[in-house]
Amino acid sequence: MPWSLPPPDLLASCLAQPARLAALSLRQWARVLVQAREASLLGTVCHLAETHGGLESVPEPVRGHLWGGRMAAERNAEAILWELRCLQRELGWVKMQPALLKGAAYVAAQTPNAPGRLCNDVDILVPRAEIDRAETALRWMGWMTTHLTAYDQRYYREWMHELPPMEHMRRGSTLDVHHNILPETVRRQPDATRLLAQARPLGDGSGASVLAPHHMAIHCAVHLFSDGEWETAIRDLYDFHCLVKGFSAEQGELFWDALLDEADALAVSVYVHHALRCSRHLLGTRVPGRVISALSAQAPGRLRQWALDWVFLHAASHRFTSRRPVRHAISRLALLWRSHWIKMPPLLLLRHLFYKAFLAPRDDAADAVKEQGAGRHG
């Protein structure tokens, strides 16, 4: 029935219970491989297969692809660490010590979701007041701004929570410099000084830091549930699941308390509510009852909650193997609209969409790259 919620994909249920991997038939593996490829999770699945039954129990034709995914992730991690060393030097000379976000933070801090994970670019968080200084320092060190049209520049600088992505002229790597975790235009912007104040140094002598555990999980939730592009949603949910699982095992109730308190202080509890709800449904994340009930104060009304569940769960499913391609398409479109709605007040949104539809220069080359799927690893 169209109103029923879809069951988790095979990939999701394997992520939730990695022991299942050892018992998959070849036909099931074919499905998992396609879903993992789309979500950039081949390396992760390889890691899970190795730690649950061993790669030998994986059928022969699948094994190579998994091994290749892990290889790519290991090399990617090395490249990210190298990039961080370079960046450290490039920002160190102006005495700036940013906090790493997302993929780069997972790799550098070796969080539980790190083995096998791919990340394409480095995201850092600097204080709002220092963003200009950071940009200048980075430009001196060979980082160039992209998105050069006047509109795009204004879009980022006035309305977004980050600079336009920068690209290093020699190394070709990309860097996103954030000053917050939600755009300037949201109705209640989080107080990002809390994030930086509680950030933890990595302890590897590099001087770089990562967000505190509760903030890392919160940012993961905020990022996914304000985003309109859900191609790799299951990967991001798996990040969230691993972080919550790992941190709560380490810190117990202290973690849950900090998660609730900080989500409230940053005015982002509703994102954490959605993330926990989805990750419980798809990945079986264990969440104490008191956390669920504390967050339910943030929950939307029953009808809206049902609609959101329907949209999130359909959108998190895999497109090509989906048995419900139309519902899948509707939900992804709905999320795209929702993300615009969250990020911009109505008039600004109208203006933005008008510009994008009618005035923005058509960039065929960029389209082609996007079509080739090059931009799909977040």
Added chain:
Amino acid sequence: MGDMARPDQRFVLDPAVLWRQMDGEAVVFLPASGDTHRLDRFATNVLAVLEGHTAGLDAETVLPLMRHGAVDDEPVSVDDVAAVLQDFRRLGLVEQPAS
């Protein structure tokens, strides 16, 4: 910054570096950056001398250890070796030994 070629500066080959000698020249791979470089005969000769000297060598000590005849007949000076060592440092092939 301040990359002056000083002949008494000691260097040690980064143990992570992979390299292969072919036809008298070498290709080197730096795992950290993922970069690959090709070295000419002279530089290859310097690299071959550095390998195995974990305490580090300076240009003065490298020069007499270089294979005779492996380099073209042109006379070689300590400065040439020092310049190669500085290039190596710039590429990340060598580091200064922890003294």
Added chain:
Amino acid sequence: MRLAEIPEAQLRHRLAGPEGVTLVTGPFSTRIRSPVASVARGLADLYGDVRVEPDADWADFHVQVRAPRTPRRWFRPQVLFLSEGRSVFKPLAFHQAFPMLEWGLNWCVTANVKHHLLFHAAVVAREDRALILPAPPGSGKSTLCAGLVASGWRLLSDELAIVDVEAGTLTGLARPVSLKNASIEVIRSFAPDAFVSDPCHDTLKGTVAHLRPPRASVDRALAPVRPAWVVFPRFEPGAETRLTPRVRTSAFMELARNAFNYTVLGRLGFRRTADLIERSVCYDFTYSRLDEAVATFNAMEPPSA
């Protein structure tokens, strides 16, 4: 079961259906679905000797070639190549469906495969020794490859050198050789007995036709081959045939530049590339006359290894 054993009407029917046809080319199997007649025609003409998996549980790649679902399909039809439901190229004019499938099949390997070292190169073999021809498009690599194959060399691939990351040996795909523009006529007159498909005009690469892989190459696609020669070809109108030794380090750098996943494989990529170069003799090769070129390679002795 070989593809040729499926009657053409049934082949078309299966291609158009939900299960498609799963082809096994070298180490990879690809499930192809397409309602387009020229795709069925091309497969029947060029892939007859290739093995198909009757009830495939598994495929490395899942592709579709079909018209976009837009009103345009009625007045100026186009065609899409989809890999796992995602369109990976810009749409092309409908008559280019088969060349698009060929490009797409190459894309599937280069975009997804990380467990073999991959170079952009043609590979042919004599006995179990490989001649690797790395080169950018326009170097005459495919023509040379087709000429050698028509003269009895075993075809591994006209586009992709697939190196086993453990053994350092090469594996073949034995898929059709793509011929462009003037080289179509060159091969037709050089090898009148070889089957070359009907040319497809006005593609991005000009006029394109395909040479059918010999049955012996298809059957031995998985038999490993050791590297022997790495030759960088260059077609130059009017040039004398010229084979000049190339320093191995320079060959290494050039080969690495022509790699698809050398950087992804890191140390392993470096080691296997170095092994390959060390075991080979390396040359630059300039030519304009195919018969002389083929004679040159026929006369080459493999290095002892």
